Amino acid sequence: MQAYRTISEKGTAAYEIQKSKFYAYTAPAATEEQAREFVAAIKKKHFDARHNCSAWVLGADSSQQKSNDDGEPGGTAGNPILEAIKQHGLTNIVVVVTRYFGGIKLGAGGLIRAYSHIATLGLEATPQVEIKPVCLMAAELDYTMLGTVENWIRSEGLRAAPAEYLDKVTVKLLIEPQDVEKIRTNLINLTAARCHITVAEPEYMAVPAEA
Known part of the structure; x- marks a missing residue:
């Protein structure tokens, strides 16, 4: 892709x-x-x-x-x-x-x-758009770590999908394939490996085109 x-x-x-x-x-x-x-x-x-x-x-x-x-x-x-x-x-x-x-x-x-x-x-x-392959990364973690993870997402400028709030919170990120391993590693380090991460196969997604 x-x-x-x-x-x-x-x-x-x-x-x-x-x-x-x-x-x-x-x-x-x-x-x-x-x-x-x-x-x-x-x-x-x-x-x-x-x-x-x-x-x-x-x-x-x-x-x-x-x-x-x-x-x-x-x-x-x-x-x-x-x-x-x-x-x-x-x-x-x-x-x-x-x-x-x-x-x-x-x-x-x-x-x-x-x-x-x-x-x-x-x-x-x-209007023009960029169509990019993007992977949905879901990280299930305790609510006690949510604030830290959300701050990290904002500081890194990552694109997030709506989170899922059940017994634990599942944070969802939209990551370009070449960045998946780096983001996965950063999340594991940030949460001291206290999160469960899954990554879906890449799918095309439209994002605003840069001038």
Whole structure:
């Protein structure tokens, strides 16, 4: 499992140059089917537009990539959109750019710049998240040690899930796989080995993306 960056919701942006109007639409997409459905939905929304160009990148390793010029000269629309996605380091995302032709030709270079710019505007207007593999670490301990452990969690800046309060308290931490052994050792030392620790297999979790 590897970490990757994606978007957390849909986004939009608009741009006008030489009377041509461009509209960018972004959406999360985990599969090619989801990406195709989003493209189809935008084409239906803008059925009267001359072009609805698109690109998507899928997979934690960004291995699935596709672009479509939708009638624009080859390489002037879909590929600039795709490059904008890649430059932002995003995956599991689809971007559609709708163009209403304003009667003035932009030329190949102008089209590339316009589609790249509007795609970038759309991406920058969309909230991003980091998807990271995280292990749930549960530490069962006596209530007498809870204050000490909670202070340690805050001082270390660790992410915690809601604790479970029964005969003993079970503190739950969300730990990246490479940090599991270090955190386990620290907990054992902190409690003088008076805690029972279990660690679940890693699962993907979304966290706010760093700028």
